[in-house]
Amino acid sequence: MSNLDPKPVTTLCGGDASAGPVRELMTGRSVRLGESTQVRRLLPNLPRRMVGAWCFVDHYGPDDIADEPGMQVPPHPHLGLQTVSWLHDGEVLHRDSLxxxxxxxxxxLGLMTSGRAISHSEESPRDHARLLHGAQLWVALPDAHRHTAPTFEHHADLPEISATGLHGTVILGSMDGATSPGRTFTPLVGVDLTLTEGTPAALPLEPDFEYAVLAMAGGVDVDGVRVEPGSILYLGCGRRQLPLLARTDSSLLLLGGEPFGEEILMWWNFVGRSDEEIRQAREEWTNGRRFGEVHGYDGARLAAPEVPQLPLKARGRVR
Structure with a gap:
């Protein structure tokens, strides 16, 4: 998925990962994506820019698109990251330059590793379901792997965990002995959880990871904090378990990972390390080089916005 903002701000990805548990509730800002999809952008956020290597989180829907085209995101480029497509309702048709x-x-799981360069499009199929509801997430690649060859993975069967009143699907990484087949490049985890009303639960966590919970639907108390749909609760590090209590039938995403120690900058659809790298990538996309071509999408590709006049600077986690 793309950042379609025609004047994207420079995002200095970082922020101090707490040495101990915290409870930092954040709401998203509304952003239009394509022709008819409105999303809530939760990461990067003013108080918190990353959770482990997770550096971008959009939550959208549930939207009634029975009489709408639904998601329509034209071909656009990526580098230095992975995109994670995750749905609760609807379908997304993915095409890429591979x-x-x-x-x-x-x-x-739709998992695209951009590596050194890729382009893709995403759209609701012509004959699509009535509802569209999901999340789009990015994972920053570490320097040692950010120039890797681009790939796309589609995993229809993912490992699951369960307990009384709780069901989980492991999107990436491992949880409670279940490990996703999706390839990762840093220690991280993503788990989709559903809980029935009244269910108390305690999730096992890695104390060296920092975590956040995104509420997708319903109402759930996370370590005593009510998290409503479209908001995200940052939890810090140092936890061995996470108490949950479902006030209604609920669904949420648990995101976590080792704090990302490298300095990076994120601009438009690129995760880079330097001003020169970002400007070169924009120039190459504009002039039809490096990122390949997406075939089959009915429409023009996205034009890159202008890079700010002032030099872009990478930053670390501590502001």
Whole structure:
């Protein structure tokens, strides 16, 4: 998925990862994506820019698109990151410059590793379900792997965890002995959780990871804090378990990972390390080089916005 902001701000990705548990509730800002999809942008956020290597989180829906085109995101470039497509309702048709063509459905993983360069499009199929509800996430690649060859993975069957009143799907990483087949480049985890009303639960956590919880639907108390749909609760590090209590039938995403120690900068759809790298990537996309071509999308590709006049600077986690 793309950042379609025509004047994207320079995002200095970082922020201090707490040495101990915290409870930092954040709401998203509304951003229009394509022709008819409105999203809530939760990361990067003013108080918190990253959670482990997770550096971008959009939550959208549930939207009634029965009489709408739904998601329509034209071909656009990426570098230095992975995109994670995750749905609760609807379908997204993925095309990319590798020639990949896949329809991602609810609780299936669409994982694209941009590496040194890739381009892709995302759209609701012509004949689509009535509702569209999901999240789009990015993972920053560490310096040692950010120039790797681009790939696309589609995993329809993912490992699951369960307990009384709780069901989980492991999107990336490992949880309670279940490990996703999706490739990762830093220690991290992503788990989709559903809880029935009245369910108390305690999730096992890694104390060296920092975590956040995104509420997708319903109402759930996370370590005593009510988290409503479209908000995210940052939890810090140092936890071995996380108490949950479902006030209604609820669904949420648990995101975590080792604090990302490298200095990076994020501009438009690029995660880089220097002003020169970002400007070169923009120039190459504008002039049809490096990022390949997406075939089959009915429409023009996205034009890159102008890079700010002032030099872009990478920053670390501590502001």
């Amino acid at each position: 020639g990949s063509l896949a329809t991602v459905r609810p609780r299936e």
